[in-house]
Amino acid sequence: MLKEERQQLILEKLGTDKKVTLVDLGQLLNVSYDSVRRDVIELEDKGLLKKVHGGAIAHSYLSMKPSKGLGIVNTEFVTIAKKALKLLENNKIIIMDGGTTNFYIAEQIPKNLELTIVTNNPHLATALAEHPKIEIILLGGSFYKRYQITIGSKTIQDLEHIQADLYFMGINSISIENGLAIRHYEESILKQKMMNVSRKTVTCVLEEKINRKENYSVCNFTDLDYLITSLNASDELLSGFKNKGVEIL
Amino acid sequence: MLKEERQQLILEKLGTDKKVTLVDLGQLLNVSYDSVRRDVIELEDKGLLKKVHGGAIAHSYLSMKPSKGLGIVNTEFVTIAKKALKLLENNKIIIMDGGTTNFYIAEQIPKNLELTIVTNNPHLATALAEHPKIEIILLGGSFYKRYQITIGSKTIQDLEHIQADLYFMGINSISIENGLAIRHYEESILKQKMMNVSRKTVTCVLEEKINRKENYSVCNFTDLDYLITSLNASDELLSGFKNKGVEIL
DNA sequence: CATTATTTTGCAGATATTTGCAAAATAAAT
DNA sequence: ATTTATTTTGCAAATATCTGCAAAATAATG
Numbered sequence: 001m002l003k004e005e006r007q008q009l010i011l012e013k014l015g016t017d018k019k020v021t022l023v024d025l026g027q028l029l030n031v032s033y034d035s036v037r038r039d040v041i042e043l044e045d046k047g048l049l050k051k052v053h054g055g056a057i058a059h060s061y062l063s064m065k066p067s068k069g070l071g072i073v074n075t076e077f078v079t080i081a082k083k084a085l086k087l088l089e090n091n092k093i094i095i096m097d098g099g100t101t102n103f104y105i106a107e108q109i110p111k112n113l114e115l116t117i118v119t120n121n122p123h124l125a126t127a128l129a130e131h132p133k134i135e136i137i138l139l140g141g142s143f144y145k146r147y148q149i150t151i152g153s154k155t156i157q158d159l160e161h162i163q164a165d166l167y168f169m170g171i172n173s174i175s176i177e178n179g180l181a182i183r184h185y186e187e188s189i190l191k192q193k194m195m196n197v198s199r200k201t202v203t204c205v206l207e208e209k210i211n212r213k214e215n216y217s218v219c220n221f222t223d224l225d226y227l228i229t230s231l232n233a234s235d236e237l238l239s240g241f242k243n244k245g246v247e248i249l
Numbered sequence: 250m251l252k253e254e255r256q257q258l259i260l261e262k263l264g265t266d267k268k269v270t271l272v273d274l275g276q277l278l279n280v281s282y283d284s285v286r287r288d289v290i291e292l293e294d295k296g297l298l299k300k301v302h303g304g305a306i307a308h309s310y311l312s313m314k315p316s317k318g319l320g321i322v323n324t325e326f327v328t329i330a331k332k333a334l335k336l337l338e339n340n341k342i343i344i345m346d347g348g349t350t351n352f353y354i355a356e357q358i359p360k361n362l363e364l365t366i367v368t369n370n371p372h373l374a375t376a377l378a379e380h381p382k383i384e385i386i387l388l389g390g391s392f393y394k395r396y397q398i399t400i401g402s403k404t405i406q407d408l409e410h411i412q413a414d415l416y417f418m419g420i421n422s423i424s425i426e427n428g429l430a431i432r433h434y435e436e437s438i439l440k441q442k443m444m445n446v447s448r449k450t451v452t453c454v455l456e457e458k459i460n461r462k463e464n465y466s467v468c469n470f471t472d473l474d475y476l477i478t479s480l481n482a483s484d485e486l487l488s489g490f491k492n493k494g495v496e497i498l
Numbered sequence: 499c500a501t502t503a504t505t506t507t508g509c510a511g512a513t514a515t516t517t518g519c520a521a522a523a524t525a526a527a528t
Numbered sequence: 529a530t531t532t533a534t535t536t537t538g539c540a541a542a543t544a545t546c547t548g549c550a551a552a553a554t555a556a557t558g
Contacts, residue, residue: 122375
């Protein structure tokens with residue numbers, strides 16, 4: 001059995017059971033104790049699980065259904081989140097909106113980093129509460145049940161006096177011609193405001209979002225400062241995005 | 250069983266029962282007395298619970314984590330919540346703060362009632378999102394991790410332009426002489442503001458809160474409009490509260 | 499295809515962690 | 529004040545981890 005195959009099985013088991021012991025894994029996979037341990041260490045380095053004495057426990061997002069593929073644990077998010085961490089520095093003020101990737105990023109922020117995080121996503125606020133050094137500002141406003149975020153003029157007003165260093169923007173579609181766009185009108189306005197009060201803006205783009213079409217435009221592609229993706233730099237989907245003044249990570 | 254797994258179970262039990270003894274835990278988890286004690290010590294170091302002689306008690310915010318439904322149903326809460334429902338009418342604007350009882354009330358609100366609920370408690374907002382007809386306003390501000398609510402001058406400012414009909418106030422202690430009081434300074438100020446912008450104020454008082462002492466006073470007993478309790482009207486704990494212009498339910 | 503480099507695997511000894519036990523110290527209860 | 533329950537401490541056994549190393553498997557090369 002290949003190493004990758006084994007590690008995939010570990011993740012799957014972890015997704016259903018939430019925890020595994022190394023002894024169990026060793027028997028299940030028919031390899032030595034040491035091999036599974038090394039596997040688990042590798043997986044931990046990738047941020048896909050948490051290793052503990054005698055076993056491993058799942059990161060909350062492992063239970064999330066993979067967007068495509070069958071039974072394959074989706075690690076695209078985690079790869080992206082890892083890259084996003086490189087943009088974080090001590091004492092910066094970061095805006096994170098209701099984008100899904102922001103959860104993955106939040107979970108991976110090193111415990112020694114001091115940050116202020118401004119968000120309109122209550123779930124993100126509670127997730128970040130586990131972190132010892134992060135100060136959290138929650139934006140008020142109308143609570144939009146469907147996306148579970150605050151929204152509307154009050155939210156925008158709350159941003160008025162904020163000057164952030166970086167904004168992690170969630171997006172539904174991205175293309176050169178149409179720029180960045182999402183599905184909901186009020187939210188598109190809010191994202192524009194968030195861009196305005198941030199020195200730099202970064203967006204994390206999953207493969208599936210590229211060249212899709214959505215209704216409400218937020219900004220042009222070149223308004224971005226960074227683009228984070230798990231795609232290889234040589235990938236042709238990215239070809240149009242290069243050399244436009246946006247740093248691609 | 251992994252150590253982390255055990256500790257997770259301890260926290261879960263604590264979330265529902267509010268208190269545990271080490272003896273119980275030892276039996277429940279099938280480990281020695283000493284192990285659970287060491288677990289509890291570790292959890293205390295992480296600030297997740299408070300260790301006491303012979304056991305441990307939950308931090309108040311543990312109960313806020315909407316683990317699964319509301320866990321074990323505490324009948325006292327439910328009795329109180331039922332009574333609280335009588336104060337609700339169509340199209341009213343209600344403020345609910347971070348009080349625990351507000352969760353129970355929220356869960357019981359009839360599906361046909363149209364309300365606007367203003368809260369500084371994100372967990373309450375997400376719980377209310379299940380309700381088809383309630384409009385939710387979430388107050389912004391600094392997110393206070395320990396109690397999982399927003400707090401501070403921004404939160405107070407968000408209340409400035411709100412005129413509510415009713416305020417469900419959570420409280421830690423109540424007595425005739427010292428009035429209503431809680432443990433946290435900023436929160437006491439916030440509750441005062443919430444009272445100010447509401448036409449009427451109601452508080453739900455569990456037996457244990459009566460004649461306790463807490464640090465920060467919020468208001469006098471007579472500033473209340475309604476008092477909801479599960480105690481029998483003839484109970485002597487209530488004797489001092491009667492005929493003071495506060496309607497006791 | 500054979501050969502060489504690279505990676506992966508399992509093993510053994512040295513360290514470190516966890517666990518349960520028992521005696522001594524402390525706190526709570528009667 | 530005496531008894532009882534709980535905590536603390538030190539200790540030893542069991543278990544898990546880490547390290548370096550050599551055999552096996554895999555990939556790369558000519």
